Amino acid sequence: MNVAFRPRPNxxxxxxxxxxxxxxxxxxxxxxxxxxxxxxKAGHIHNLEIQPRxxxxxxxxxxxxxxxxxxxxxxxxxxxxxxxxxxxxxxKLKKKIIEKQFNIKIVEI
Numbered sequence: 001m002n003v004a005f006r007p008r009p010n011x012x013x014x015x016x017x018x019x020x021x022x023x024x025x026x027x028x029x030x031x032x033x034x035x036x037x038x039x040x041k042a043g044h045i046h047n048l049e050i051q052p053r054x055x056x057x058x059x060x061x062x063x064x065x066x067x068x069x070x071x072x073x074x075x076x077x078x079x080x081x082x083x084x085x086x087x088x089x090x091x092k093l094k095k096k097i098i099e100k101q102f103n104i105k106i107v108e109i
Contacts, residue, residue, distance in 0.1 A: 014085065022050060029069055029083040032109055036070055036081075045072040045079075052080060054098050066098045068106060083109045 014026035020037075024030040039045045052071035056063045068080040084091070087108070095106050 026083065026085070028085070032070070032081070032083050036072065040072070045074050048072045054102055056094075056097055056101055064094065066094050069109075078104060080104050080106045081109050082106055 014028075017024050017027045017030040019030045019033055022030075022033070024033060033050070036045065036048055040048045049071040050069075052068045054066045054068070056066065069083045070081040072079055082091075082095075098104070099106055
């Protein structure tokens with residue numbers, strides 16, 4: 001039986017996009033990357049990071065990992081961004097926990 005492989009569409013309609021050999025989960029996310037890249041080149045932001053990782057632990061036991069879409073510094077303030085179309089209940093819970101644990105603010109774009 002010869003069945004052609006067809007990637008399953010994203011349940012929220014996002015289309016994976018590649019920019020600068022970086023694969024993004026959505027076109028909107030890749031567009032935000034292009035905007036941040038311009039801000040970085042102009043010197044308005046620094047230390048631009050793609051998919052920053054935050055590990056949440058309790059008593060040294062790993063509970064979950066939150067991955068933002070971008071992180072950077074604007075002046076001396078660290079900003080974490082998440083390009084969101086749908087805010088699921090799980091996302092909202094993780095966001096609150098990570099913001100409290102790491103004393104950061106996650107900005108939704």
